[in-house]
Amino acid sequence: MTDRAAQPVERRLPTEEARDLLALVREMVQRDIAPRAAEEEDAGRFPRELFTLMSESGLLGLPYDEEYGGGGQPYEVYLQVLEELAAARLTVGLGASVHTLACHALASFGTKEQRSEFLPAMLGGGLLGAYCLSEPSSGSDAASLTTRAVRDGGTWTINGTKAWITHGGIADFYTVIARTGGEGARGISAFLVPGDAEGLSAAAPERKMGMKGSPTAGLHLDGVRVPDARRLGEEGQGFTIALAALDSGRLGISACAVGVAQAALDLALDFTAGRRQFGRPVSDFQGLRFMLADMATQIEAGRALYLEAARLRDAGLPFSKQAAMAKLFCTDAAMRVTTDAVQLLGGYGYTADFPAERFMREAKVLQIVEGTNQIQRMVVARHLAGPESS
Structure with missing residues (x-):
């Protein structure tokens, strides 16, 4: 065998900061990710400590504003970091992508007060996120979802089941898309639900063909109560x-x-x-x-x-x-x-x-x-x- 696999992809990065970032990622890959990838995937082990390390290193908030603890990097740079992580172990690369997806609703549609309160911990505080849109009977047809949130004063009560949730059962927060009005896309809203919320539970992880180290599970919401301060965007804007x-x-x-x-x-x-x-x-x-x-x-x-x-x-x-x-x-x-x-x-x-x-x-x-x-x-x-x- 030769050493060809060790030769890095030549990349065109816009700044010296981005080049330094990629060098940091490649060092982490060689030291912490690649050597154990095959063994841990075979054992079905999720590397939570790697995600903690990436959070501490600023890699879980790369495309978000520095004001809230993000990396302030363009997507052009962030995606090349993901590529490096996924080449070493897809569980890590995809996990970082899903975490970024889970932060998107708050970062893009949350109020300034919401972003100031929640984003810093989500981007650099060691937390792990998940994104909850799909349901057992509404995958590609997301507008037909049935998980429902009902308002009672300043609180919402959410009931329903989400399916195929990456990091289901281990995430610290969930971006949950739920129905708050009538049928169709206009009756849907978004909520930021803490992972330890009462009434929130996960099914047993799916037994999968691949990605065995990345837990995928259904999520049950049984009377989960969240304050209106955790509703993201306008009511009915969730879709x-x-x-x-x-x-x-x-x-x-x-x-x-x-x-x-x-x-x-x-x-x-x-x-x-x-x-x-x-x-x-x-x-x-x-x-x-x-x-x-x-x-x-x-x-x-x-x-x-x-x-x-x-x-x-x-x-x-x-x-x-x-x-x-x-x-x-x-x-x-x-x-x-x-x-x-x-x-x-x-x-x-x-x-x-x-x-x-x-x-x-x-x-x-x-x-x-x-x-x-x-x-x-x-x-x-x-x-x-x-x-x-x-």
């Missing part, structure tokens, strides 16, 4: 808040997908350069070289697509279409690249002795979370041709 968060969250998934794909390519390059058949390295055979070239091209294209969407977001321009395109392309590419990596390793790729099979299992979920890729195609088509007639 708009949820969609805005998902646009940004899809860029996080895109970056994670590229990270997993890059890790798979690095592994395949390392293996095929060191493996000899018929008296020469496997990487000398044209058929395999073409596979490697296709894998690298898909990764570079995906990276360019998510970074362009991030730059639009940083400039305050519309980016919803580009976010959907990036999520669609990057996650489909990750599935293809990781599958090809398994093929390039031959029988070794099918064993747990190499991480290729783990990369392939992990890539699959990225085509599903935060809007399936079929939903992304619908989003892109609406931007191109308008909504479907019925």
